[in-house]
Amino acid sequence: MLQQVNGHGSGSAAHSGESLREDLQELLGGEVPPQQLNDLTKVNPVTLETVLRCLQARYMADTFYTNAGCTLVAMNPFKPVPQLYSPELMREYHAASQPQTLKPHIFTVGEQTYRNVKSLIEPVNQSVVVSGESGAGKTWTSRCLMKFYAVVAASPTSWESHKVAERIEQRILNSNPVMEAFGNACTLRNSNSSRFGKFIQLQLNGAQQMTGAAVQTYLLEKTRVACQAPSERNFHIFYQIYKGAHAEERVRWRLPEGAAFSWLPHPERTLEEDCFEVTREAMLHLGIDAPTQNNIFQVRGKATPLTCGGGDGQPPS
Numbered sequence: 001m002l003q004q005v006n007g008h009g010s011g012s013a014a015h016s017g018e019s020l021r022e023d024l025q026e027l028l029g030g031e032v033p034p035q036q037l038n039d040l041t042k043v044n045p046v047t048l049e050t051v052l053r054c055l056q057a058r059y060m061a062d063t064f065y066t067n068a069g070c071t072l073v074a075m076n077p078f079k080p081v082p083q084l085y086s087p088e089l090m091r092e093y094h095a096a097s098q099p100q101t102l103k104p105h106i107f108t109v110g111e112q113t114y115r116n117v118k119s120l121i122e123p124v125n126q127s128v129v130v131s132g133e134s135g136a137g138k139t140w141t142s143r144c145l146m147k148f149y150a151v152v153a154a155s156p157t158s159w160e161s162h163k164v165a166e167r168i169e170q171r172i173l174n175s176n177p178v179m180e181a182f183g184n185a186c187t188l189r190n191s192n193s194s195r196f197g198k199f200i201q202l203q204l205n206g207a208q209q210m211t212g213a214a215v216q217t218y219l220l221e222k223t224r225v226a227c228q229a230p231s232e233r234n235f236h237i238f239y240q241i242y243k244g245a246h247a248e249e250r251v252r253w254r255l256p257e258g259a260a261f262s263w264l265p266h267p268e269r270t271l272e273e274d275c276f277e278v279t280r281e282a283m284l285h286l287g288i289d290a291p292t293q294n295n296i297f298q299v300r301g302k303a304t305p306l307t308c309g310g311g312d313g314q315p316p317s
């Protein structure tokens with residue numbers, strides 16, 4: 001999100017949306033209103049100020065995607081915008097004869113790469129690089145892309161193959177809550193910050209239907225288990241177990257209700273990511289059955305009290 005451009009605040013105190021647009025129109029001297037400039041390469045003159053101001057005007061007009069040549073700039077709305085990610089919109093981009101002529105969107109990128117695979121006699125692997133600072137919206141964007149492919153790359157003809165495809169899509173989407181439970185944490189910048197990098201590979205068959213996915217993770221911030229920065233939290237999974245374990249599991253995992261553990265700072269913060277049931281359900285869909293889950297959680301659950309000097313919540317002596 002843009003905070004400041006050449007000393008002008010982005011809020012209403014410094015500029016109302018209208019005067020910002022007028023200013024920018026004057027600065028650009030163009031005919032197209034800045035919020036309608038879909039491609040930053042068309043901003044004239046291209047300077048840091050004009051580009052940032054153009055993005056700011058678009059942000060204020062709730063237009064969160066802008067092209068910059070062949071790159072897509074995605075701004076984080078920091079609010080739910082459900083109509084921007086509806087299945088209907090996915091289908092619209094998928095069905096468009098020239099998706100690049102529609103408004104810039106992550107679905108254009110999705111559709112373009114999908115068509116690149118589809119149109120070639122010898123299909124070539126396609127890569128989408130999602131980059132940005134912490135909290136920029138990379139995880140969100142990757143999730144949107146996966147949902148998009150789950151919708152467009154699944155139109156098999158028979159009922160049976162439809163069911164198979166649906167199961168694969170569901171498994172692919174279910175990998176997100178599991179990876180986020182074990183690899184994400186609440187930081188100062190992002191309440192659901194990925195503390196690892198990932199390379200997600202979606203696999204298509206000859207008919208361009210999704211047949212599977214593989215995820216490689218790297219650079220997990222393991223030190224967070226034992227040491228968290230002030231006002232930050234440990235990985236979500238610990239809080240999920242701590243808050244969501246049943247009475248009998250608590251006894252087994254030595255997690256007395258209400259105990260405070262020094263390696264579980266800020267358990268009082270309630271995040272939607274704290275939901276243990278969602279992780280358990282997603283693991284089941286991924287084929288991790290209840291006894292295996294139990295073994296995993298047992299190790300995770302026990303790790304916390306043991307490292308804190310016992311299940312009594314006292315700091316280590």
Ligand SMILES: Nc1ncnc2c1ncn2[C@@H]1O[C@H](COP(=O)(O)OP(=O)(O)OP(=O)(O)O)[C@@H](O)[C@H]1O
Pocket residue numbers: 075076077078079080081132133134135136137138139140141190192193194195
């Ligand atoms: N397109 C969007 N629409 C609505 N909210 C969004 C969108 N993109 C991001 N957000 C919000 O911003 C938060 C941070 O986004 P996200 O977790 O994707 O950032 P990130 O770049 O992956 O950060 P990190 O590198 O710390 O993992 C999300 O939890 C969500 O609340």
